[in-house]
Amino acid sequence: MGKIDEFQRERERLNQLDLSKGNLEIKRFFSLDSQVYRQGAIPTKYKEILGLVASLVLRCDDCIMYHIIRCHEEGVSQEEFNEAMAIALVVGGSITIPHLRRAYDAWEELQRTSR
Amino acid sequence: MGKIDEFQRERERLNQLDLSKGNLEIKRFFSLDSQVYRQGAIPTKYKEILGLVASLVLRCDDCIMYHIIRCHEEGVSQEEFNEAMAIALVVGGSITIPHLRRAYDAWEELQRTSR
Amino acid sequence: MGKIDEFQRERERLNQLDLSKGNLEIKRFFSLDSQVYRQGAIPTKYKEILGLVASLVLRCDDCIMYHIIRCHEEGVSQEEFNEAMAIALVVGGSITIPHLRRAYDAWEELQRTSR
Amino acid sequence: MGKIDEFQRERERLNQLDLSKGNLEIKRFFSLDSQVYRQGAIPTKYKEILGLVASLVLRCDDCIMYHIIRCHEEGVSQEEFNEAMAIALVVGGSITIPHLRRAYDAWEELQRTSR
Amino acid sequence: MGKIDEFQRERERLNQLDLSKGNLEIKRFFSLDSQVYRQGAIPTKYKEILGLVASLVLRCDDCIMYHIIRCHEEGVSQEEFNEAMAIALVVGGSITIPHLRRAYDAWEELQRTSR
Amino acid sequence: MGKIDEFQRERERLNQLDLSKGNLEIKRFFSLDSQVYRQGAIPTKYKEILGLVASLVLRCDDCIMYHIIRCHEEGVSQEEFNEAMAIALVVGGSITIPHLRRAYDAWEELQRTSR
Secondary structure, eight states: OHHHHHHHHHHHHHHHHHHHHSOHHHHHHHHHHHHTTSSSSSOHHHHHHHHHHHHHHTTOHHHHHHHHHHHHHTTOOHHHHHHHHHHHHHHHOGGGHHHHHHHHHHHHHHHHHHO | OHHHHHHHHHHHHHHHHHHHHSOHHHHHHHHHHHHTTSSSSSOHHHHHHHHHHHHHHTTOHHHHHHHHHHHHHTTOOHHHHHHHHHHHHHHHOGGGHHHHHHHHHHHHHHHHHHO | OHHHHHHHHHHHHHHHHHHHHSOHHHHHHHHHHHHTTSSSSSOHHHHHHHHHHHHHHTTOHHHHHHHHHHHHHTTOOHHHHHHHHHHHHHHHOGGGHHHHHHHHHHHHHHHHHHO | OHHHHHHHHHHHHHHHHHHHHSOHHHHHHHHHHHHTTSSSSSOHHHHHHHHHHHHHHTTOHHHHHHHHHHHHHTTOOHHHHHHHHHHHHHHHOGGGHHHHHHHHHHHHHHHHHHO | OHHHHHHHHHHHHHHHHHHHHSOHHHHHHHHHHHHTTSSSSSOHHHHHHHHHHHHHHTTOHHHHHHHHHHHHHTTOOHHHHHHHHHHHHHHHOGGGHHHHHHHHHHHHHHHHHHO | OHHHHHHHHHHHHHHHHHHHHSOHHHHHHHHHHHHTTSSSSSOHHHHHHHHHHHHHHTTOHHHHHHHHHHHHHTTOOHHHHHHHHHHHHHHHOGGGHHHHHHHHHHHHHHHHHHO
């Protein structure tokens, strides 16, 4: 699970750094950031799709990667993934295409390695 | 239904103008823009919430207004609305707050007038 | 020439304010901002279309309005306008549509009043 | 103090609405949003200038207005205001100019009414 | 033609993946994306310059690279390239400078290898 | 001083390229870009923090890296760095977190190598 594994290791290392060096407000933000994706009136699966589409239209590769991994864990299907990608592409325009390409690449890697 | 009604009338008027003056590519884009929100593997209700959150993080008041009206039509609850707003706020930051304020204002107007 | 005339008057009033109150760096930036649109290897007409498309994808109504007026002065045709709008729409996505609507509205006003 | 007074009244009304309707995460975000501007190693005055420049480059009129009022309360001088505006303009480019114009207009109103 | 060749190979590989896995809406978007740059009332050369400037102000390296290659194929001169870059830089501000640097680097590589 | 040293070398190489190939407007912009950070009514240290926060909310890694190096040279403390990061994070939202992570990584490298 090459690229994805490497991504997760680096992400973990830097999160530790931020939390050890950052101040109280930064820690509170990180905590809030995980609270909003918790199961609620909107099921977790759809919250992760929300995070994925928001990350796509804002064009942040690391955020896209993180939510793709979470979507995969929550059992998002190929059809659901395609429909979310299509909405993000239409909302955000062709400027999102390079991120969409990398998103499909990561999604494929996840499908392959979990078979 | 003051502000919302006015919004819809102006939106309709200008859409007519675009479609009468615009070229084939613009018409195709408008058509594609409605296709991606159609019922599919992801239910329409969640697609409209996706449109709402994407519009919030990209900070487009007219797009937010449109998807709030559609969310209301699709029966989105206050809890679901709050959770979608919270995700958008955390992803997009305090710079989205003025749009969030207007979103709550429009949502309130819709709740009031549909009781 | 209602909306457009009002836009130009307010723009002029505020530019005077900026130049009377702003510092040297702000004045230099304003000067540079007009230099880059001057006739050169790229004709002025295409430079104004460049300014228009950049303003559309960055979603700035005042900037769009300004470049629409300049495009009109430079003799941009309806077909050229449509093609520029289509590129901006595809690059920037549906989030640009509210600005595109207002752009067509202003363009129509300019066509009507100059006939 | 026309426009500024109206801005503050509407802002207050909508903040009340958000806090009465919003969920816990939204309330926590609003609280965090005021914590980060509190006096610390960076004096409040400079924190408000940071908020102003961030709002300018992200092109949010309401956020700009809010931080201009706060900068005025913290005794920011005309020279400091100009230097902050010049940094924002150079970082954010000519697309920020319409917001810069409105910023100077609001700043002028504050100077006039507080003399 | 090191970096550019590598870019094109990876782009091609991922486009194939998107088109084989993506749904109808994604395919339609990709098709629309090539339609808008076709020769029309605005000549192809200027459409590619439009794509380049839009990509610069939106700060997407892959999009910039693609349009630089296309501009080179369409015979854009050094003077035209400079004028387009200057407009993008002034509109988008110093935040675009890292992308501008990489744009000049790619442009140089194209000039060198095509002599 | 691995990553930072490499960053500075590449930045220098490309700046030379831009200035040798770019036109007068591009040179004027580069000159203006250094003028606005000069000591003035706002001390240089705070101007660099302004540049850092603006770069963070606009999510430009190279710009962040440059201003982190300058902040370090101007003697910004860990507490000041944390407070600036917290403002940027709250204004810009979780979409800035990957850039914040890399910012802390670079800041750590600077602290380590200058001890």
